[in-house]
Amino acid sequence: MTGARAGGATVGALLCEAGDRLRAAGVEEARIEARLLLGHVLGRKPLALPLEAHRPVTEADAERFRALVRRRAAREPTAYLIGRQGFWTLDLAVTPDVLIPRPDTETVVAAAVDHAGCRDAVRRVLDLGTGSGAILLALLSECPNAWGVGLDRSEAALAVARGNAVASGLAHRCAFVCGDWAAALAGRFDIVAANPPYIATGTIATLAPEVARAEPRVALDGGADGLACYRAIIPDLPRLLAPSGVAVLELGAGQAREVGALAESAGLRCVEIRQDLGGVPRAFAVVQG
Numbered sequence: 426m427t428g429a430r431a432g433g434a435t436v437g438a439l440l441c442e443a444g445d446r447l448r449a450a451g452v453e454e455a456r457i458e459a460r461l462l463l464g465h466v467l468g469r470k471p472l473a474l475p476l477e478a479h480r481p482v483t484e485a486d487a488e489r490f491r492a493l494v495r496r497r498a499a500r501e502p503t504a505y506l507i508g509r510q511g512f513w514t515l516d517l518a519v520t521p522d523v524l525i526p527r528p529d530t531e532t533v534v535a536a537a538v539d540h541a542g543c544r545d546a547v548r549r550v551l552d553l554g555t556g557s558g559a560i561l562l563a564l565l566s567e568c569p570n571a572w573g574v575g576l577d578r579s580e581a582a583l584a585v586a587r588g589n590a591v592a593s594g595l596a597h598r599c600a601f602v603c604g605d606w607a608a609a610l611a612g613r614f615d616i617v618a619a620n621p622p623y624i625a626t627g628t629i630a631t632l633a634p635e636v637a638r639a640e641p642r643v644a645l646d647g648g649a650d651g652l653a654c655y656r657a658i659i660p661d662l663p664r665l666l667a668p669s670g671v672a673v674l675e676l677g678a679g680q681a682r683e684v685g686a687l688a689e690s691a692g693l694r695c696v697e698i699r700q701d702l703g704g705v706p707r708a709f710a711v712v713q714g
C-alpha cells in the first residue's frame with residue numbers, strides 16, 4: 426500500500442489508500458468498508474470520518490488500520506475483523522465461531538413477533554441453531570415477559586451467544602444449551618425459531634470467499650440438497666409448539682415448496698411465507714395443524 430509518510434497519515438489519506446486496495450481486491454462497497462475499519466481503529470463513528478479528512482492519525486493506529494485492510498483484502502469479513510454486527514436493535518459480538526447475522530434473518534424475527542399475538546403474553550421462546558444468539562435475543566427484546574432457550578451444537582458459538590445475552594441485558598431471561606437440534610429438549614414453546622444451515626454441500630465452494638472460507642461450515646452446510654436440517658427439525662415441531670404457538674423457519678432461496686411438504690407431512694399448517702427485503706421467500710411460519 427502506498428500512502429502517508431511516517432507520522433503524517435491523515436484520515437482522508439488512509440481512507441483513499443484503503444478504498445483503492447479493497448476495490449482492487451474485489452471488495453464491494455470498498456469505501457464504506459474502509460470507513461468501518463478505520464472507525465473501529467480510531468473509536469469514531471464511521472459516518473463521521475469523511476468530515477474529519479484532515480485529522481492526523483498516529484503511525485501506530487495507521488499500522489493497525491493497514492493490517493486490517495490487508496486482511497479484508499484477503500476477503501476476511503469486516504464483521505469478524507471488527508468483532509461486531511448489528512442485528513435488529515442489538516449490537517452483537519461476532520467471532521469466526523458464529524455465522525454473521527444477516528438482515529434477511531430479521532424477517533424471521535418480525536414474522537415470529539407478528540404471529541405470536543400479544544407480545545406481553547409470550548412466555549417461552551426457543552431458538553434452534555442460535556449461533557451468536559441473534560434471533561433469540563431479538564425476540565426476547567420484543568417480548569418483555571418471555572424466557573428463552575438458545576440451542577446449538579457448537580460450544581464455541583454458545584460462548585459467544587452467552588456473552589451477547591449479558592451485554593444486551595437479557596441474560597437473566599435465557600439459557601443456552603448444547604445439543605443436536607431438539608433431540609434432548611422437552612417442553613412447549615410459544616415461539617420456536619430456527620435459521621438452520623441450508624446451503625447444499627456442493628454449492629458452498631461457489632459462494633463469496635467471505636462466506637465459503639470464513640464462516641463456520643457447521644453453520645452453512647445443509648447436506649446434499651440443503652434440506653437435511655429441515656428434515657431433522659420439522660418432525661419435532663408439533664411436540665415443541667404450545668397449542669397456540671408459532672414456529673418460524675428461515676428458508677434458503679427456492680426451498681419453500683420442499684419445506685412446505687415436510688411441514689405438511691408433520692401435521693403443521695403454514696400461516697405465512699414472508700419475503701425478505703429482496704423479495705425472496707424467507708420466513709416460513711407454521712402452527713399446529
Ligand SMILES: C[S@@+](CC[C@H](N)C(=O)[O-])C[C@H]1O[C@@H](n2cnc3c(N)ncnc32)[C@H](O)[C@@H]1O
Pocket residue numbers: 523524525526527530553554555556557558559560576577578579582604605606620621622623643644645
Ligand atoms: C445458519 S446458522 C444460524 C445462526 C443464527 N441463528 C443466525 O441466524 O445468525 C445455523 C446454526 O445452527 C447450528 N447447528 C448446525 N447443526 C446443528 C445441530 N445438529 N444441532 C444444533 N445446532 C446446529 C450451527 O452451529 C449454527 O450456529
